[in-house]
Structures are given as structure tokens and as C-alpha cells.
Amino acid sequence: MVEEDVGYILMYSYRNEPRPGEPELKAHHGYAEWHIAADGSSADATYFNGGGRYTGGRMKLTRKTRGD
Incomplete structure (x- = not known):
């Protein structure tokens, strides 16, 4: 969705199922919400x-251009 004066917001839920042979990991559900700058230069998320x-946790992405 588009949020005026913020940029874009991407919200989604997911299900993660580990590969067989990874007993320390468990299947789980999750939710993430990304706030993406209107100019596409950065995005912040919580999940x-x-x-x-x-x-x-939180994640942050910053777009780099060639030459950066």
C-alpha cells in the first residue's frame, strides 16, 4: 500500500519449513512489515x-548505486 509522506508499506505473512535433515530448525509462521522510502533508496522492516x-527483529536495506 502507499502511505502519504512515508512511501510504500509491504506487509506479508509466511510459513517457513526447514529442509529435511535440519532438526535444530522448526517449521514456523511469521509476519513482516517493510516501510520503503518513496524514492526506493531505503527500506526498514520489523518481523x-x-x-x-x-x-x-529489524532489518534495514539501503540501495547502492554503481560507483558507491
Whole structure:
């Protein structure tokens, strides 16, 4: 969706199922929300997981151009 004076917001939920042979990882559901600058130069996200893996965090992406 487009948020005036903010840029774009991308919201999604997901299900992660680890590959067979990775017993330390558990299948889980999660949710993420990205706030993307109107000019596409950066994006910030928060996420959380539940139903088998209770973690969360933040991510930040910054676009680099050639020559940076």
C-alpha cells in the first residue's frame, strides 16, 4: 500500500519449513512489515515468528548505486 509522506508499506505473512535433515530448525509462521522510502533508496522492516520459533527483529536495506 502507499502511505502519504512515508512511501510504500509491504506487509506479508509466511510459513517457513526447514529442509529435511535440519532438526535444530522448526517449521514456523511469521509476519513482516517493510516501510520503503518513496524514492526506493531505503527500506526498514520489523518481523516476528511464532508457532514453533519465537523470534523477531529489524532489518534495514539501503540501495547502492554503481560507483558507491
